[in-house]
Amino acid sequence: MTRIGELVTLRPVASVQASKRVIQDEDLTWEQFHYAHRCFIQHIMKSEWLDEHAQALLRFFIEIESSPFITRENGKKALLTYAACMRRNWMDMMKGGGEVFNIALINDELLESVSREIQSKMTVELQRQ
Numbered sequence: 849m850t851r852i853g854e855l856v857t858l859r860p861v862a863s864v865q866a867s868k869r870v871i872q873d874e875d876l877t878w879e880q881f882h883y884a885h886r887c888f889i890q891h892i893m894k895s896e897w898l899d900e901h902a903q904a905l906l907r908f909f910i911e912i913e914s915s916p917f918i919t920r921e922n923g924k925k926a927l928l929t930y931a932a933c934m935r936r937n938w939m940d941m942m943k944g945g946g947e948v949f950n951i952a953l954i955n956d957e958l959l960e961s962v963s964r965e966i967q968s969k970m971t972v973e974l975q976r977q
Contacts, residue, residue, distance in 0.1 A: 873932030878924045881931070885909045901942060907952035908935070917959060922970065926963035930954075933962070 876884060889909065892902045912931045917923040938951040 873935065874929045876928060878928070881928055882913065901948070904948075904950060904952050905935075905938075908938075911952055911954050915954065915959075917963070920963065922963065922966050925966055926959060929966065930959050930962045934958075 871880070873881070873884075889902070889906055892905065908931075912927050915923075915927055917927050920926070934951060934955075938948055941948045
């Protein structure tokens with residue numbers, strides 16, 4: 849919708865651009881992630897999502913927030929990066945109409961890999977300084 853003086857008009861979806869202030873999922877702070885996924889779940893529950901998909905996503909976010917990885921060095925960053933990647937992949941598969949994997953099951957090997965990659969990048973950045 850667009851406001852022109854006293855009038856409110858509808859704009860075609862194609863003319864709407866994403867906000868320049870959008871923060872990618874993996875770049876959110878832990879607190880922003882906490883707030884955002886709760887709002888996301890509330891909207892999903894009100895929409896026409898299949899209940900099994902909504903419940904799987906809810907369990908996924910609970911698993912992420914309660915992961916023992918939180919206490920590790922860069923653990924929150926690893927969890928945020930993992931969550932962003934897995935949610936994106938899961939939703940792409942869901943949009944494709946095919947079978948989706950159980951997003952609520954955390955892939956520990958992939959999470960460890962994400963953690964090592966983040967640690968490696970941080971080490972390189974520290975060496976540059």
